[in-house]
Structures are given as structure tokens and as C-alpha cells.
Amino acid sequence: VRTSRPVSAVAVRTVASELFAAQGYRGTSMKDIAGALGVTAGNLYNHVPSKQHLLFAIMDNAMERAHAALERALAGVDAVSTQLRLATETLVLDFLEHPAEITVCNTEIRSLEEPNRSIIIGKRDGYAARIRALVDRGCAEGHFFVSEPRVAAFAVLELGNNAKAWFNERGELSAEEVAKMYGEFALHIVGDGYVHN
């Protein structure tokens, strides 16, 4: 164990995400994280003040990344159908590229203390509100047909959430191909461009 090796914030978050995803926040100690990084617990505490601080940093980073990716994906795109498709593709790609972090985000809201919990829930709900706004706009503009926009928006958000669990099983499809399929599913869910028989 090297005690004085410099450790990047990204490395700490990555290793901690993987341990939290594999054995839970409560089931993981700072000593476990330090061990996986090859440093002493004392050295780790020089980088992060607490395990709670680290959990918040992981989730906050994931939320900020998701918001920024959505921003980039929708920049310069006007049509609401294209926006919803691109938003879904972007979200599913993020899910597939960061499986451990997404598992932590999905399962460890329970372990956040205040005010961390309210901050993360606020960012998560803010993301959901942006998707909901797309669904509402599509309905208002006559492109989408859904009975309960709130439920449809949640369904779109959750759609690809677990794709990471099966995606690598066979490797027949690229992440981009999977993301594109989910983009189509999202449009199906909101009844975009379809006429019922």
C-alpha cells in the first residue's frame, strides 16, 4: 500500500462507484475504497472528508453530466419529436457508459443525508421536468397522443434505465444502436406520428 500517491477526484469517484454498486453504500467502508485505490485510509481522507461527501460527489457529478448532455443534444434542434428522440438516446447512452454510477444513483438516494438528499432529488426532478416539458409540448403541438403526460414522461425516463443489465451479455449491438432503439420506443410511447387502426 502506497500512502502518498496522488489520487485524482475522478479515480476516487470511479472506484467508489464500483464498490457502492457492488456491495451498497452502507456495506462499503472508506478502508475498502482506499484499499481498491491502493492508498491508506488516511491518504483517502486527505482527498475526501467523508464517505457521505463521496456519495454526494458521485451523484452530483452524474446529475450535472446528464443535464449538460441533454443541453448539448437539444441545442439547435427545433422539432419536438426529434428532441424527445435525441433526449432518450442521450440518456440511454449515459446509462450504458456509466453503469456503476447509474446503479448508485438508482439505489442510494436512501443513503444521502440532508441537505445532500434534497439537492440531488431537486436535480433529478429538474431533469424529469425537462422530459415532461417535451411530452407536454408534443401533445400541445398535436404530435404526441397520451392520456397521462406525467406517466408517459416517467415511462420514457425509466425505459432504458436497466439496459445496462443486459447490454453487454452478447455484444451483438453497439451502445449507439441500443440507444437509437430506445429513442424509437420513446416516440412509440408518446404515440408520435402514429395513427391507430
Add this chain to the structure above:
Amino acid sequence: VRTSRPVSAVAVRTVASELFAAQGYRGTSMKDIAGALGVTAGNLYNHVPSKQHLLFAIMDNAMERAHAALERALAGVDAVSTQLRLATETLVLDFLEHPAEITVCNTEIRSLEEPNRSIIIGKRDGYAARIRALVDRGCAEGHFFVSEPRVAAFAVLELGNNAKAWFNERGELSAEEVAKMYGEFALHIVGDGYVHN
């Protein structure tokens, strides 16, 4: 703390599910579970030999319940579209009625030891295969239109998985109403009865 109170297997599973869902399997001790049941750890061990045994019992019970509910839902139903709709409604209702157990099933496969792990994964994959068979049949019969039946089947399975997270927030919709909406979403995803513009 009463040491000799009889404790039902259902009560043990229910209380343990809630604790595992709230703080993770690894973060929960048999003493925590005994405390929540109001018995001593020694008394709890008279009912279940180990925490691992209990985790397996929770997941196995949930899997058997899901398979049995699917069986009942599809009995006597011939049309594949109706079957997929009913299968989805049944699954979402189960998700909404047993939120703690579903959280455990979703997050604690990682904590199962062999052979428990293989048994549960086998039952989970068996359930997925039944949904996949419905999607394949719908495609073969010309009712469904999907480019990758495997991906569509996973999307249908995951669709309502997290509905429990928002369902009770406002209480505007009953569980049955939510389940019916997801049943419709499933048909949308597989392109049932729709003609593209």
C-alpha cells in the same frame, strides 16, 4: 424484546425486505431484522438459518409469485396483443404492490451466493423468456412490428420497474389505472395495431 414470540415466515420476509431495501443487504444485520420484528437474534435464527437464506427466500418467493400471476393472467386468453397487455399490467401491479421486495430483487442479485444466484437468475431469465416469446409470436403473427424483438422484450419488462418510485407521490391514480397505462405503453413499444404515417 420478547424472545419466544412466534414469528411467521411472511413477517420475517416482509420486515427483512424493508430493511434490505432501505439500507442494503450487506448493511443490514440479523440483529437489525430481529430488532424490527421485536424478537432476539437467537429467536430469529430458530426461524431462518442465515441472512443469505432469508435473501434467497425473499427473491424466490417474489419470482414464484410473478410466474404464478403471469400464468393466471394469461389463462384462457388467446390473442397475443391481449396477452402482452395483461402480462404487462400484471407485472406492473406486482411492482406497485411489493415495492420493497422489488427493490431487493433489482439490487441484491449481487449479494446472492451460489447456488442461490443461479437459481434466481434462472427464474428471472425464465420470466423474461416468456415475455420475449409473446413478442416473437406477435411479430410472427403480423400484429407487432419491431426491429429487435430481444430489445423490445427487455424494454417491456423494464417499463414499469420504477413506477413504485413515483406512484404514491400524489395518489391521483390507482395502481390499476397505472398498470393499464403501462399495458398500453407495452403495446405501443411493440408497434401493435399501429400504422406509421
